[in-house]
Amino acid sequence: MKFRKVSAAVAVVLTVGLAASACGKNDDDKASGGSGGGKKITIGIKFDQPGLGQKLPSGKFAGFDVDVATYVAKALGYKTNQIVWKEAKSADRETMLERGDVDFIAASYSITDEREAKVDFAGPYLLAHQDILVRSDEKEINDPKDLNSKRLCSVTGSTSAQNIKKELAPKAQLQEYGGYSECLTGLENKAVDALTTDDSILAGYAAQKEFQGKFKLAGFKMTNENYGIGVKKGSDLKDKINDALKKMVDDKSWDKAVQDNFGPANYKNEPAPAIGDVKK
Known part of the structure; x- marks a missing residue:
């Protein structure tokens, strides 16, 4: 009987201890309401x-x-x-x-x-800002309206190219690719004339070692x-x-x-x- 009572007491202590430990782990692993704790x-x-x-x-x-x-x-x-x-x-x-x-x-x-x-x-x-990326030797595109009749690339589902076609260059030839990397390859190979999205995203791609010196941002600042x-x-x-x-x-x-x-x-x-x- 004594052995059973001691065993039961130990079990209760272990159960409480494990529960407290589990709660402590969850609390510690969370950002504690942003306090850094x-x-x-x-x-x-x-x-x-x-x-x-x-x-x-x-x-x-x-x-x-x-x-x-x-x-x-x-x-x-x-x-x-x-x-x-x-x-x-x-x-x-x-x-x-x-x-x-x-x-x-x-x-x-x-x-x-x-x-x-x-x-x-x-x-x-x-x-x-929404901008375009062109080849570093591009001289014909100096204004968003110059994109009329040009081959404009963006990713499938993006609103950037649609904004240009609707507001600035309705005759732009929109070409949608699966990703920005594909657009960059097309731009490098002259399959397209410009790539459009946020200028920060364009700058990030253009700053990569394999692309440095090949492209430039037009600086059009079409949206905020x-x-x-x-x-x-x-x-x-x-x-x-x-x-x-x-x-x-x-x-x-x-x-x-x-x-x-x-x-x-x-x-x-x-x-x-x-x-x-x-x-x-």
């Missing part, structure tokens, strides 16, 4: 955008968005090895935030009224794209991330990140935007 912070980025967010063959991650997100994470109290990178495809970003799959997203994420109805944004941290850091609606992370972004600009880390990622493309970036200053 957790062991890990999960950040959504693009994996396939050179210069912005790219997963390298080595397994490491590089790009302007990655540098910004890393700076923010460190300001929140996390070390580099405590960051978990998660791919955030354009169509999945709001859902990932709503479900809590990530703590925040920095993935060429333009702030729009439609998106702000679903998630909150810190920033903006970059003002990009305010890149923000997305967080779950109502999250207290928004204010903390804004504080980190201000610090990044003040200590010149923002300028360094721009130069490191876009410099080889001679990207004429806008100055760092003021927090909350969304250009329509």
Whole structure:
């Protein structure tokens, strides 16, 4: 009887101990409301955008968005090895935030009224513009209207090329490819005359070693794209991330990140935007 009582007592203690341990692990692994107290912070980025967010063959991650997100994470109290990178495809970003799959997203994420109805944004941290990329020896395309009768490339489903056809150059010959890399190959081989999307994305591709000196941005600035850091609606992370972004600009880390990622493309970036200053 005594053995049974002692065994039962031990079982109760072990059960309580395991339960407490499990709860502690869950609490530690979460971002603790953005306080930096957790062991890990999960950040959504693009994996396939050179210069912005790219997963390298080595397994490491590089790009302007990655540098910004890393700076923010460190300001929140996390070390580099405590960051978990998660791919955030354009169509999945709001859902990932709503479900809590990530703590925040920095993935060429333009702030729009439609998106702000679903998630909150810190920033903006970059003002990009829709532009075109042409071959470095291109002399005929000096204005968006010059794209009339030219072969204009963009990825399937993109609104960028449609914007140009609808508003600026209705006679442009739209050619849609599966990815930007295919458009770049077509541009290099003269199968197309121009590639259009955000200038930051174009600069990221043009800055890659294999493309340096082959292409140039036209500098048309056809739309404003305010890149923000997305967080779950109502999250207290928004204010903390804004504080980190201000610090990044003040200590010149923002300028360094721009130069490191876009410099080889001679990207004429806008100055760092003021927090909350969304250009329509």
